Amino acid sequence: MDEVRLGDASLFLLPVVRGLSRDARATREAIASTKPAAIAVSISPEELAALRSYDGNPVAPENVEEEVYVAGLSAWEEAIKPPPCFTEAVRVADARKIVIDGVDLDEEAYTDAYVECVSTMELLLQGRMETRLAKKKFRANTPEEFVLKWDAEVNRTAGFARLQRQREEHMASRLREIAGKAPRVLAVIEVERVKGVLAALRG
Numbered sequence: 505m506d507e508v509r510l511g512d513a514s515l516f517l518l519p520v521v522r523g524l525s526r527d528a529r530a531t532r533e534a535i536a537s538t539k540p541a542a543i544a545v546s547i548s549p550e551e552l553a554a555l556r557s558y559d560g561n562p563v564a565p566e567n568v569e570e571e572v573y574v575a576g577l578s579a580w581e582e583a584i585k586p587p588p589c590f591t592e593a594v595r596v597a598d599a600r601k602i603v604i605d606g607v608d609l610d611e612e613a614y615t616d617a618y619v620e621c622v623s624t625m626e627l628l629l630q631g632r633m634e635t636r637l638a639k640k641k642f643r644a645n646t647p648e649e650f651v652l653k654w655d656a657e658v659n660r661t662a663g664f665a666r667l668q669r670q671r672e673e674h675m676a677s678r679l680r681e682i683a684g685k686a687p688r689v690l691a692v693i694e695v696e697r698v699k700g701v702l703a704a705l706r707g
Contacts (some may be wrong), residue, residue: 523583672700
């Protein structure tokens with residue numbers, strides 16, 4: 505877990521793997537050890553609201569990318585959707601009356617960023633990418649290594665890579681805002697975005 509000073513505030517970044525039940529425990533332990541005044545999670549405000557009404561039943565993958573992700577993580581444990589790291593963050597935050605925010609792009613901003621970053625040609629080649637992704641054999645020794653390789657494959661084109669950078673920069677901006685109001689902040693961030701968020705915070 506990285507610690508970054510933002511003015512007078514301490515920001516702790518917890519890298520998590522979406523889908524693994526073990527990271528619910530890691531999130532719970534991070535909240536206990538850092539004692540944050542605020543928690544941030546790398547999902548949109550709309551996703552955060554949806555988690556609060558989650559009924560506890562597993563959700564199926566929605567596309568080829570998610571199917572490959574779930575299949576890849578199954579080498580370690582069965583992946584769960586919605587991600588336990590985020591459902592646990594919401595549960596503990598609400599129980600302890602800690603402010604929690606979804607710091608990823610909201611739906612409208614994500615749509616605008618997608619249109620700006622992803623070219624028509626990249627959209628036309630999306631089906632080919634999905635076919636290649638479904639056939640790809642990922643060699644990884646840890647869930648984190650698999651997720652990073654999966655992310656590099658999914659976002660290999662310039663437009664999709666640029667879209668992820670915009671997400672990371674937005675998250676960093678929101679984390680600065682939150683740190684301006686809270687002396688200790690815990691950010692629960694998917695492992696594939698942590699490096700970019702840290703770079704944006706330190707840039």
